[in-house]
Amino acid sequence: MNAIPFSPDRGMAAVELGTIVNGLSVDVEDWFHVGAFEDVIERGDWSGLADRVDRNVREILDLFDETEAKATFFTLGWVAQRHGSLLREVADRGHEIASHGWDHRRVYTMDRASFGEDLAKARRAIEDATGVSPTGYRAPSFSIDQRTPWAFMELAEQGYTYSSSVAPVAHDHYGWSDAPRFAFRPLPWAQLVEIPVTTAMFARRRLAAGGGGFFRVLPYGFSRWAIRQVNRRDERPAVFYFHPWEIDPGQPRVSGAPLKSRLRHYTNLEHMAPKLRQLIREFAWGRMDLIAYREAVRLEAELAADKVPA
Numbered sequence: 566m567n568a569i570p571f572s573p574d575r576g577m578a579a580v581e582l583g584t585i586v587n588g589l590s591v592d593v594e595d596w597f598h599v600g601a602f603e604d605v606i607e608r609g610d611w612s613g614l615a616d617r618v619d620r621n622v623r624e625i626l627d628l629f630d631e632t633e634a635k636a637t638f639f640t641l642g643w644v645a646q647r648h649g650s651l652l653r654e655v656a657d658r659g660h661e662i663a664s665h666g667w668d669h670r671r672v673y674t675m676d677r678a679s680f681g682e683d684l685a686k687a688r689r690a691i692e693d694a695t696g697v698s699p700t701g702y703r704a705p706s707f708s709i710d711q712r713t714p715w716a717f718m719e720l721a722e723q724g725y726t727y728s729s730s731v732a733p734v735a736h737d738h739y740g741w742s743d744a745p746r747f748a749f750r751p752l753p754w755a756q757l758v759e760i761p762v763t764t765a766m767f768a769r770r771r772l773a774a775g776g777g778g779f780f781r782v783l784p785y786g787f788s789r790w791a792i793r794q795v796n797r798r799d800e801r802p803a804v805f806y807f808h809p810w811e812i813d814p815g816q817p818r819v820s821g822a823p824l825k826s827r828l829r830h831y832t833n834l835e836h837m838a839p840k841l842r843q844l845i846r847e848f849a850w851g852r853m854d855l856i857a858y859r860e861a862v863r864l865e866a867e868l869a870a871d872k873v874p875a
């Protein structure tokens with residue numbers, strides 16, 4: 566496995582090798598970048614809107630320090646270009662900076678050439694801000710699915726070692742419902758590993774259980790049950806994500822968006838930080854590059870044993 570550029574002790578303070586470490590991730594975007602508001606807020610107006618990402622990410626960094634958690638920050642190039650010192654601080658405090666694309670365009674709305682440009686533009690902004698090249702990618706709104714067979718090829722060609730861009734579930738805004746639930750190699754010729762966001766099984770149905778609105782809106786017990794199921798029954802790592810605006814009850818309110826979007830966006834913002842603390846304390850967490858490394862080793866071993874991955 567020499568080809569995988571990772572040292573397993575990086576970013577792993579309190580977690581022993583052998584325990585299941587779950588992937589902790591933050592999608593770094595501001596309140597006005599979210600897909601739910603894209604019909605109400607023009608991209609051209611973004612620069613004039615109240616910037617909340619700096620204060621929110623700093624609050625998250627303090628929360629992670631307090632709970633000794635290390636995480637991956639999937640960052641928009643648009644944000645990286647404007648917040649270089651913030652990104653350097655994220656990296657200095659032991660976290661991974663990865664790419665969330667340039668300006669939150671869903672992958673299935675692009676063709677391969679424009680996706681390639683989006684990736685390259687985001688990479689340049691992150692490199693200029695931090696001096697580090699991202700090796701991980703998360704598609705905006707988990708928008709890699711059966712419509713984008715070229716997306717993994719483009720990621721592999723641009724040197725990414727992992728992606729966490731698939732939601733293997735049926736959902737009203739996204740989802741690739743028959744994708745594998747756990748890490749897989751989408752291309753036989755490349756090292757690239759896709760690590761889908763977590764789902765749990767209930768009555769033979771897949772339930773979205775990897776964070777975002779579900780974590781915020783549903784009782785904490787649901788997430789505990791789901792992650793335990795994945796760790797104990799499936800013996801696999803869970804992948805959890807949230808956004809900086811989700812811990813920010815003081816963000817400006819968008820009035821023109823559909824009621825369903827507003828309900829989903831604004832529910833329980835004030836309870837998010839204590840809920841996150843509980844989640845981080847109850848399970849073992851690490852950066853996504855660690856999860857990718859471990860999953861790549863596992864897939865290699867399965868391949869060697871000629872076993873079909875689950």
Ligand SMILES: [Zn+2]
Nearest residue numbers: 592594705706
């Ligand atoms: Zn996003």
